[in-house]
Amino acid sequence: MIILGLHFGHDAAATVVRDGRVVSYVLRERFTRVKHAVSLDLATVERALETAGLRVAEVDAVAVCSTQGVELIVDDPGRLRVLPGGTDPFGRPCALSDADIAGRGVATMLELLYDDALSRTWLGRSYAKLFPEHVGRSREDFAPVPWIDTFADRPQWSTGRTLAALAAAPAEISEDLRYGFHVPVRVEIDGHALPGYAVHHHLAHAASGYYTSGYREAAVLTHDGYSDGHGYHSGMYYLGAGEALYPLAPHHLNLGGLYDRVGVALGLGLVGPAGKLMGLAAYGRPRFFDSRFVGNFTDLAGRFNTDPVTAWLLHCRKEATRLGYDLGPYGDPAHATAPVNADVAASTQKLFEEVRLEAVRSLDRMLGSAGRTVRDLCLSGGTALNCPSNSDIAENGPFGRVFVEPACDDGGIAVGAALAVHHSLLGNPLRGDRERFPSPYLGPVYPAGEIRAALDAAAGDIEVEECADPAARAAEDLAADLVIGWYEAGSEAGPRALGHRSILADPRPTANWPRVNRIKGREQWRPFAPAVLAEHAADYFAGLPLPSPYMLFNARVRSTAIPAVTHVDGTARIQTVDGGCGGYHRVLSVFHELTGVPVVLNTSFNGPGEPIVERPEEAVAFFAKSELDALYIGGFRITRRMA
Secondary structure, three states, X not given: OEEEEEEOOOOOEEEEXXXXXXXXXXXXXXXXXXXXXXOEOHHHHHHHHXXXXXXXXXXXXXXXXXXXXXXXXXOOOOOEEEEEOOOOOOOOOOOOOHHHHHHHEEOHHHHHHHOOOHHHOHHXXXXXXXXXXXOOOOHHHOOOEOEEOOOOOOHHHHHOOOHHHHHHOOOOOOHHHHOOOEEEEEEEEOOEEEEEEEEOHHXXXXXXXXXXXXXXXXXXXXXXXXXXXXXXXXXXXXXXXXXXXXXEEEOOOOHHHHHHHHHHHOOOOOOOOHHHHHHHHHXXXXXXXXXXXXXXXXXXXXXXXXXXXXXXXXXXXXXXXHOOOOOOOOOOHXXXXXXXXXXXXXXXXXXXXXXXXXXXXXXXXXXXXXXXXXXXXEEEOHHHHOHHHHHHHHHHOOOOEEEEOOXXXXXXXXXXXXXXXXXXXXXXXXXXXXXXXXXXXXXXXXXXXXXXXXXXXXXXXXXXXXOOOHHHHHHHHXXXXXXXXXXXXXXXXXXXXXXXXXXXXXXXXXXXXXXXXXXXXXXXXXXXXXXXXXXXXXXXXXXXXXXXXXXXXXXXXXXXXXXXHOOOXXXXXXXXXXXXXXXXXXXXXXXXXXXXXXXXXXXXXXXXXXXXXXXXXXXXXXXXXXXXXXXXXXXXXXXXXXX
């Protein structure tokens, strides 16, 4: 069975799932070059089908999802349309009637962009960056399909329960809830009318984690930066059991939104400040941490007279004043590592870890109250990109194994929606040959002619050398302390470079830390990640589950030989590399033979504020304007032509 997954929100993407296996994945931002791009275009859908080797007519069903509050907008409604409601051709149960569907649709993003007051808010300014297509156009120029965020409900979900109350309540494992978070849709693509479903945002998150985990049963926690903890829009607890995925209850966390807002307050950017905040936290101490803030939205509403984000920021400033900090640098990105900023970041990270760990314990106790002992846990949603918290849960939480998928942010919910439709809605069983760590290399593979054309276009500025063994030559360059771009085969799913679109350097010279930050145009204090041969990971790193192939867990560094990838607190966000990683694995293997060190510095192949490079011409263009010493692409070694 072939399912096409379409995600229309920020980090818009398209994917193809064939018989339960993800066979292609295309993230729209890689082609529009707008980071976290919102809305879906027909070209992205066509690329996903082409990469899978399929035509539209071969698709059996379509899974549709979006970010909360983001309506469905396409570039050509005459060729791509989503029509909600109608009869379900697969005959599956559905909790909502056509009348419910018609009354629940929302079109929030356009309101944020075109309402004068809302457009000046943090969220309005953020969406203006993610959807530049609105510039010079009126709201009436778009033909959006309202998105449904609210599906099944329970009275206690709306009023909210504390984490302790959630832990004490037996989990409701209900078939009604299993089929309560989707509605039937019809999708028209180039004249082909395809049946399908619109799938709730967090059900898609849960599915993208559970169905790629390799587990046959797992507890699942999803959480992202949306909403303040009311209802279930910021995330849910789930149980995956065989092919079924059961929504259990909302956890009412407001943690993701708080973390993002603190990043904005510290001057780390309007869009995507969380990654920077995680790195900055290592420079400080959690001196402002206060256990009164540990809890979900319902817990905190009973403790403070204002919203939790405002209460936390006021608390941190008050404590900083009381302790005699210089507040002058507060929120100034030019002085990000000043004590007040670093300690606010460290305190927020500590709070994040404590709350998220308590939420995981609450989920475990909720399942236990229902008589279910579950060994494994999946984490998904944007908060699952927080590596120290993931490691804390793996080390100190109640579950034996923890899995996080590489595209756990909103970019992965196209995958999750398709898998939810295939398994939980349509009842197709789990594959017997599922891998716990499936390959993330799901993007288009560019033919040799396209790579050659990109090199020919830059011929006046570059030297091109054909290599019999490019991976071995790249390792020699790294051992000679050159910084290289490495580009091979299909691009990775997820926001972190995993070796097919990477910048690589020798991790042994301390100077390579600031050197690579200069090449990428990043703040000098920001850390870099190590890639390590899987069989040697335990020799260099501790305190995380191994293997760790997706850069989603933090480790304690055990060796003093790799200072360029050791953060100031002695940790590193690692990727373990095995033979499934292609030529990238051989680069590390030969580097190990040459130097005795099985580790390289690995970072994403992109500049500041731009997506990771996708096409060959983007890799060549980056090399031409940067201080990279060499680029490896398509079997060629590229250097600059000497004057």
